Amino acid sequence: MSHYPRVEHIAIAVENLEAAISVYAAILGRLDSGRETVESEGVRIGFFDLGGARLELLEPLSEDSPVGRFLTRRGPGLHHLALEVDDIEAALERCRAAGLRTVGDAPRQGAGGRLVAFLHPEGTGGVLVELSQAPG
Numbered sequence: 001m002s003h004y005p006r007v008e009h010i011a012i013a014v015e016n017l018e019a020a021i022s023v024y025a026a027i028l029g030r031l032d033s034g035r036e037t038v039e040s041e042g043v044r045i046g047f048f049d050l051g052g053a054r055l056e057l058l059e060p061l062s063e064d065s066p067v068g069r070f071l072t073r074r075g076p077g078l079h080h081l082a083l084e085v086d087d088i089e090a091a092l093e094r095c096r097a098a099g100l101r102t103v104g105d106a107p108r109q110g111a112g113g114r115l116v117a118f119l120h121p122e123g124t125g126g127v128l129v130e131l132s133q134a135p136g
C-alpha cells in the first residue's frame with residue numbers, strides 16, 4: 001500500500017489550557033475539545049480533531065516538566081510537529097543515518113497506545129519532530 005505520510009498532530013505549548021481552548025474553539029468554530037492528562041509526559045492536553053490530524057494544546061503539570069521548561073525558556077508557541085510513520089524503527093534508522101539526533105529513550109509508549117520518538121530540533125530546522133506509529 002502506498003500513501004502520503006500524514007500529520008498526526010501539531011502541538012502548541014500554552015500557559016493556561018482552558019483559555020487556549022476557548023481561543024481555538026473560536027478560531028475553529030467548534031466547542032468539542034477533548035481533554036487528556038499524560039502523567040508520564042507531565043502535561044494536560046486539550047485537543048481538537050482537524051479531520052485526520054489533531055491540534056493539541058499542551059499545559060505543563062509542573063515547571064520542571066519538558067513543556068514547563070520549554071515555556072520558561074521560550075514562552076508559549078509551537079512545541080512539536082508529529083508525523084505518522086508505518087515503521088518507527090525503520091524511520092529512526094533512516095533519521096540516524098541522516099545524522100539526526102533523537103531525544104530521550106526511543107521509541108516509547110505515548111498517548112493512545114502509540115509508539116513515539118522525538119528528533120532533536122537542531123537537525124530539523126528548529127522544530128521538535130515527533131515520529132508516531134499507530135498501535136497494532
Ligand code: CO
Nearest residue numbers: 011080082130
Ligand atoms: Co505529541
